[in-house]
Amino acid sequence: MFQGSIPALVTPFKNGAVDRKAYADLIERQIEGGSGALVPCGTTGESATLSHDEHREMVSLCIEVAAGRVPVLAGAGSNSTREAIGLVQHAKDAGADGALCVCPYYNRPDQIGLEAHFRAIHDAVSLPIMIYNVPGRTVSDIQPETVARLGKLPNIIGIKDATGDLARVSLQAGALEGEQFVQISGDDPTALGYCAMGGKGCISVTANIAPEQMAKMHAAVQSGDLATAQEIEKKFIALHKTLFVTPSPGPAKYALAKLGLCSGEVRLPIVAPHGEAAEKIEAAMATAGLI
16 A cells, blocks of 8 residues: 655645645645655654644645545654554544554653554554654664564554664564565665665655656666666755755755745744755755756
8 A cells, every 4th residue: 555655745834834725735746746655744744843733634634635546644653652542543533544653752662662652552543554763863763573573463564664774674574474564765865775675665755856756766666677766866866865954854845945836934943954055955956857
């Protein structure tokens, strides 16, 4: 269900409020560009500074606009297990195809706590759950052996892996052989290698800016056409890296604003890139042929 290029959608703002029209237009652009699924209210969607009402509204709006044309994997994580369960329940009630649940942040749970967290979500709500491992942000790193135990549960269907550690693809695949468990990269710069190792796609920041090109790259690698995938990657590797030249999603929103697709507005404590950082983003966009 979840494969190919999957944008971690930005949440556009206008004068401090969510810009629903721009959001719907961005979703249409993703579907037209060939994206394999949509992720509302993830890290790139600034879920950390959305109110609970805004979070639920954006998930519901994404599902409404997508209208079944592509699957929706709703961001629904929290460092509170109880809160995560509530967000997953809302995602199910709204009609999402699955929920993306980040490893709990700040609390720093050990492997026993991480396993208990995801088991509790799994047991509370009957909806496909994808684990989201991004230790650079959460300071909690779910290990392959823990993933393997969770992956045997019927509704733990995959992992978004933003560690950049390509060896984990094989480690987790070997431990979960025979299971219907999908591995998705969460790191654009290493996504091509991740897919070559057996991953099925990428939940991508870059896809916000270039949905068609990222969809083509992932289609090429999945069909075995590595030469085409490599050519696309050569053009976009600078953009992959530059979209993190300042804290994300500031650079992604700056790029979208340069394309006239939404404002570059972000919420504190994230600030918009400027000066040298802005120049680097524009240069990478030019290298990719976007401007």
